Amino acid sequence: MSGQGSLWDIYGSRLSAATFTDLTHAFHPGQPKFPSFPDEQRNTVLDHSKGDSFQVHHYAFVGQWGTHVDPPVHFIDGGRTIDELPVSEMLLPLVILDISERVAADPDATPTLDDIAAWEGRNGRIPENCFVALRTGWWPRWPDIAKFQNKSADGVSHTPGWSKPVLEELIEHRGITAIGHEGIDTDPGLATSAGDGSLEYYVLSRDCWQIELLANLDKLPEAGALIVASWPKPKGGSGFPARAFAIHEAAS
Template sequence: MSLLPGFAAALATGGIEVVDLTAPLSADTPVIALPAEFAQTARFELEELSRYDDRGPAWYWNNFRTGEHTGTHFDAPNHWVTGRDGEDVALVPPRRLIGPAAVLDFSAEAGADPDFLLEVEHVRKWEADHGPLPEGGWLLYRTGWDARSASQEEYLNADETGAHTPGISPECARWLAEEAPVIGVGVETVGTDAGAAHSFDPPFPCHAALMGSGKYGLTQLQNLAQLPPTGAVLIAAPLPIVHGSGSPARVLALVERG
């Protein structure tokens, strides 16, 4: 059997499962909170135009308003000052929106310490157990944080010192951007950086390093617990917003079951 018909048959029979990694997008979707002196991203809003009524008797439709970086979303290189001359989201090659995924599970560590940071040594240990990170693929960083996504307060986990959510150390961010073979990093938190990353050196190192290296970010993922450490294929589908710095995205994983 040739490749694509075999793939379609496996989808139809359940030999390949499609796992949705996307958080539902609504007015209740958590959004990042920046210090008050900065502009804030918009929450998702739905405006009804008609619903089988005198505004449109046979159809239902809406306008919507949202931030590029609201909900499960894709970060393009031009999102950060280090990548200001890089691709906008419309220029990301379609081929780079599909690739193999490595799932690194540090949910136990993040459960014990909400400020847990992924280090290079953690990735190296994972590689010793599972093989190298995939060339042209994604590192998906599982922390269990998706369990908090129904509540803005629990998701941001902020106190008087700021947000406390797991992330990636500056050294590891640089290594992933400059040396690792992956094209991007996906996380379950509101952004690719830790909640305390504003105080790191450099600040927001994951954004700065990835965007500056022409790599990508995926945030607010869900259901990473349903994926194996290796073998899944990730599909990230942002809207091709011209000059956009990112976009809400439908993110799917294909997993072989047998």
């Protein structure tokens, strides 16, 4: 296994020279969150400053906290739980759909089928069993809650999100495994402000999973990268903070 052509050889010849980009926000109390969720509580159980020989924290937070994974069971009764997502789905080809320029002019912008057609015109067909991330330019607003929610005077949140035609095309006709985005929700703010989470329901109902609150998507190529997304394995878990990163060619 250590000879030429092994995974060790691929690591030595390609991956060791690649760029590794962290796509994860460090979570902490007081960060942006779904409005009805409680804030994180963190206590120091043991600490060097108290004369203890090691440091231990006690954490209390909802599963959907910070950059996190949503398995199908999050919305779908009987859907796959976190521990049922196989590790083979934690390393996937990464596709970036970039609508950040439109979002800069209109925070309510969502992707269109033309965005898929344009991406495929440049890169070829979106590969099956991949991870598609929506780049909106929203992640640098972290950790400012007001900027993340971007509410107008009437209390409506103006944030970008996915669109049903694009999700249907990706899931039904491209056979993707998972999606991700920089915002708190799959659905745009105009929908979530009205209590509409139908796009997230749709994604999870198709046995796909997702990563929310991704960071640094602007540092990645739109094609050719890999994403590694991992998380703890709570039995029957419906969501948990995740650590996600991309592996891609170094910038020339």
